[in-house]
Amino acid sequence: MGQVSLSLLGLMSIILGTGVWIGIGLIGTGAALLWLFRPSIPFSKLLAQQSWNTLVSPEMLALPLFILMAEILFRTKISEALFSGLAPWLRRVPGRLGHITVMGCTLFASVCGSSAATTATVGRITARELISRGYDRDLVTGSLAGAGTLGFLIPPSTIMIIYGVMAEESILKLFMAGILPGLLMAAAYMGYIGIRALMDPALVGATPPSTRLVEKLVALKDLGPLLLLIVGVVGSMYGGIASPTEAAAVGVAGSIAIGFFQKTLTVKGLLESARQAADSCAMIGLIMVGAMFLSTAIGYLGLPRYIAGMIEGWGLSPFMLILVLLMFYIILGTVMEGLGCIVMTLPITLPLVMAAGYSKIWFGIFIVIVVEMAQISPPVGFNLTVIQRLTGDSMARITRATMPFFLIMTAFVILIALFPGIVTAVPDLMAQAR
Known part of the structure; x- marks a missing residue:
């Protein structure tokens, strides 16, 4: 079995190292492994079967709709509305507009589902505005990098949909599980910004003029369209009115309505949104097919059982296992995009985590973080990369600015490992309510 493991690593390194698409690389790795060690298995038939089963899954239908919704919202004035609606309420809070x-x-993550889209949409207005008002450049870019990742954690989340399909877990339960961790992580980011501002007030510029309550209430109207969209998408799911797919359809309709109401979305823009969403879905679909095929192939070879037995022989406690996986994913994340990390490792890591209790x-939220x-x-x-395009700063400077928020995320992973109830609290509560 060690020969199979070495072959898997070698083949994957060679194939993906040639620069081919991840999906094609995963399919090629699975086919080569079967040809070498199980030539009796018709891999072409297996590939066709896995492709069909993956792409016609009802849960997968929500994915293109949420991606389309994010593309449409990117072409609206949502980012301007967020800034003007929130600014009057934060002028006297430690950290102020930071x-x-x-x-x-x-807020945007509650209707988006994409980390990159959240970062780009919110950052294109807030980054420029805050820096022009004298806010510390590193604090602005670091907080944008950290908070932008909430697009994956706060539901609806495209990564959660992909994980749910691969792990055969309820998408709605995963969405529910992401609520409390997402809000707590946002609170941790805001706490850090507030503490930094108290320690060094110069980081957040000059004190802005006071704002009357009437002006604050009037500013909330700018958040109205987004809040209504959140209620329509998230509220319909948690209220049991709509499935994730139906809620995604509501979100698409709502985002189109917002775009035309703001007079920022044209027919040409709508068609461009559809084209971009189709490109993203085709890429994700190919990766999903490749991942499911590779997962089935290594299952036939008995590799997950072998690795699980080997790690079990190390005698690691459940908490130590999570720390090992955390370090593994941090290292892997430096050389591979997040979606690739999930689809290539899940067939092996999921059984290990479940065996640990x-x-x-819980593992879905862990892997999203x-x-x-x-x-x-x-x-x-x-x-x-998105922030570099927005600000023009060097990658080294952005990386340094992001490090405190990266450490906050690391500490949060350790926290939910010690207290898994943070993740399961909302799904358990909703289950009791029903």
Whole structure:
């Protein structure tokens, strides 16, 4: 079995190292392994079967709809509305407008599902505005990088959908499980910004003029369209009115309505959104097919059982196992995009975690957070690239600015490992209510 393990690593390194698409690389690795060690298995028939089973899954239908919704919202004035609606309420809070990035990303993540889209949409207004008002450049870019990752954790989340399909777990339960961790992580980011501002007031510029209560209430109207969209998408799911797929359809309709109401979305823009969403879905679909095929192939070879037995022989406690996996994913995230980290490792890591006593729901949130960490890990971290395009700063400077938020995420992973109830609290509560 050691020969199979070495062959898997060697083949994957060679194939993916040639620069081919991840999905094609995964299919090629699985086919080569079967040809070498199980030539009696018709891999072409197996590939066709796995492709069909993966792509026609009802849960997968929500994915293109949420991606389309994010593309449409990117072409609206949502980012401007977030800034003008939140700014009057934060002028006297420690950290002042520095919290807009975190709060804006938290709200936008509630209807987006994409980390990169959240970072780009919120950052294109907040980054420029805050820096022009004298806010510390590193604090602004670091908070944007950290808060932008909430697009994966706060539901709806495209990564959660992919994980749910691969792990055969309820998408809705995963969405519920992401609520409390997402809000707590946003609170941790805001706490850090507030503490930094108290220690060094110069980081957040000059004290802005006071704002009357009437002006604050009037500003809330700018948040109205987004809040209604959140209620329509998230509220319909948790209220039992709509499935994730139906809620995604509501979100698409609502985002189109917002775009035309703001007079920022044209027919040409709508068609461009559809084209971009189709490109993203085709890429993700190919990766999913390759991942499921490779997972089935190594299952036939008995590799997951072998690795699970080997790690079990190490005698690690459940908590130590999580620490090992955390370090493994942090290292992997420096050289591989987050989605690739999930699809290539899940067939092996999920059985290990379940054997240690953690649930699929808990591991789903764990792996989403470590994928978020990959989003801000150089040199591949995609959020860092998005911020570089927005600010023009060097990658080294953005990486340094992001490090405190990366450490907050690391500490949060350790926290949920010690207290798994943080993840399961909302799903358990909703189950009791029903």
